[in-house]
Amino acid sequence: MTRRFPDLRFAFLEGGVGWGCQLFCDLIEHWERRGAKGMANMDPTKLDRPLLHELVDKYGYADIAAELDKRDGWPLKEDFLTGGMPPDDYIRCNITQKQDWIDLYATPYYFGCEADDRMNAVAFGKAMPLGARINAIYSSDIGHFDVVDMRDPLPEAFELVEDGHITESDFHDFVFGNAVRLWGTQNPRFFEGTAVAKEAAALMKRGAPSLRDAAR
Known part of the structure; x- marks a missing residue:
């Protein structure tokens, strides 16, 4: 407004x-x-999937490891963080600078x-x-x-x-x-x-x- x-x-x-x-x-x-x-620091595409799988194999459960295998190592579907939107909670406000x-x-x-x-x-x-x-x-x-x-x-x-x-x-x-x-x-x-x-x-x-x- x-x-x-x-x-x-x-x-x-x-x-x-x-x-x-x-x-x-x-x-x-x-x-x-x-x-x-700020959200660029939490970009899901930067996830170290091999390391995640290694940790699940070592400390987790077989059913979780199986689910990771189904999704090529992704914990959820590709747009799990943003629902398909760019990773920016303020995108609708179009905030680009402090001013x-x-x-x-x-x-x-x-x-x-x-x-x-x-x-x-x-x-x-x-x-x-x-x-x-x-x-x-x-x-x-x-x-x-x-x-x-x-x-x-x-x-x-x-x-x-x-x-x-x-x-x-x-x-x-x-x-x-x-x-x-x-x-x-x-x-x-x-x-x-x-x-x-x-x-x-x-x-x-x-x-x-x-x-x-x-x-x-």
Whole structure:
């Protein structure tokens, strides 16, 4: 979807960003091992069939050895690993380079977060692969019954800065910049007539920071 519509933005609200960071890391780590390059290390055509047969004869059972004989030493039919598809778990995604993960995941997805969630800091931290910053957006529901004063959530979110977990620049993106990019990319006139129209227009004019160098 994000490849077909590169300017489309998606926001996942009320789920936090922790899971989005974990998913981003998992996708890349699995791709490195189970993408075309990683799977080449497990190419079934590289199987040492004589050695396999020797080990089965020595340690296995006669019926297993007989089955190997039927298939010229192959443990299963030739396409047993991939079902006839090329050995690449990500072939449908057409992932060919690290930058694809930035373009298809880190750029278009946004994650709504509660103010008091410490996992918000992970989105801006150095733990993210490829130098990526996951788009966390401040979206506390100030109408919740447990919010005694509607003015409290924002200062509570700023505690991540006070405690040294994120920078003031990160906080700006969290409470303003990322939200502007989310809505402004879809509709450049979204903030016209609002109190932040000038600031939003200036931010959109600057554009999002490039992560291409980090992804190489």
